[in-house]
Amino acid sequence: NAGVTQTPKFRILKIGQSMTLQCTQDMNHNYMYWYRQDPGMGLKLIYYSVGAGITDKGEVPNGYNVSRSTTEDFPLRLELAAPSQTSVYFCASSSSGRAGTGELFFGEGSRLTVL
Amino acid sequence: TQLLEQSPQFLSIQEGENLTVYCNSSSVFSSLQWYRQEPGEGPVLLVTVVTGGEVKKLKRLTFQFGDARKDSSLHITAAQPGDTGLYLCAGVATGSARQLTFGSGTQLTVLP
Numbered sequence: 001n002a003g004v005t006q007t008p009k010f011r012i013l014k015i016g017q018s019m020t021l022q023c024t025q026d027m028n029h030n031y032m033y034w035y036r037q038d039p040g041m042g043l044k045l046i047y048y049s050v051g052a053g054i055t056d057k058g059e060v061p062n063g064y065n066v067s068r069s070t071t072e073d074f075p076l077r078l079e080l081a082a083p084s085q086t087s088v089y090f091c092a093s094s095s096s097g098r099a100g101t102g103e104l105f106f107g108e109g110s111r112l113t114v115l
Numbered sequence: 116t117q118l119l120e121q122s123p124q125f126l127s128i129q130e131g132e133n134l135t136v137y138c139n140s141s142s143v144f145s146s147l148q149w150y151r152q153e154p155g156e157g158p159v160l161l162v163t164v165v166t167g168g169e170v171k172k173l174k175r176l177t178f179q180f181g182d183a184r185k186d187s188s189l190h191i192t193a194a195q196p197g198d199t200g201l202y203l204c205a206g207v208a209t210g211s212a213r214q215l216t217f218g219s220g221t222q223l224t225v226l227p
Contacts, residue, residue, distance in 0.1 A: 004157070035217075040124070040219055040220075041219055042119075042203060042217035042218050042219040042220055043158075043203070043205075043217040044217075045214055045215070048214075058214060059214065090157050090158075092157070101146050101163060101165065103160045103163075104150075104158070104160065104215070106156075106157025106158050106159070107157055108155065108156055108157055109155070109156070109157055
């Protein structure tokens with residue numbers, strides 16, 4: 001019963017370093033999403049993908065990049081980490097392309113601290 | 116400013132009490148969802164409402180979508196410690212680019 005799996009769960013980066021947050025799902029969902037969650041701010045959409053090879057920007061894409069080479073994997077790349085990117089990152093997937101009607105399945109989150 | 120405003124931000128009550136949390140907006144939404152999130156985990160979907168005026172019940176939880184589709188409420192009857200968590204509303208505003216917008220959440224603590 002894996003669902004959506006994110007790695008790593010915790011990471012500390014120095015300013016200017018780069019890293020990739022991994023996300024994989026085993027539900028054969030076409031739609032995948034990356035959100036960040038800051039205290040008191042809810043979840044903000046960073047990037048999303050409607051299928052392998054197709055990605056698009058969300059509300060807060062600056063400083064991030066994504067790729068979707070397979071249906072299962074949707075890694076999020078942080079280039080030149082900044083303290084403003086300290087957050088909890090959630091990957092999610094859905095079988096429904098109609099946002100707001102289908103269920104989003106979330107991973108357990110990746111807590112990133114940039115010092 | 117948040118497209119979806121949730122209130123209250125924090126709520127601490129005793130086991131057995133009733134409570135209502137609210138999700139309000141000046142925009143019209145084609146649908147609204149409620150999620151619950153526990154510490155160290157991702158949000159889990161509770162319900163989706165799509166019709167103005169719709170009421171859905173999930174055991175002790177009652178969800179309502181406003182007639183004008185600009186607001187929603189979640190009412191919990193006889194709260195239990197297991198109800199503790201962060202409750203998030205989320206929706207797609209009509210005319211938006213298929214993006215689900217989340218409210219900032221209501222942190223509920225139910226004390227035994």
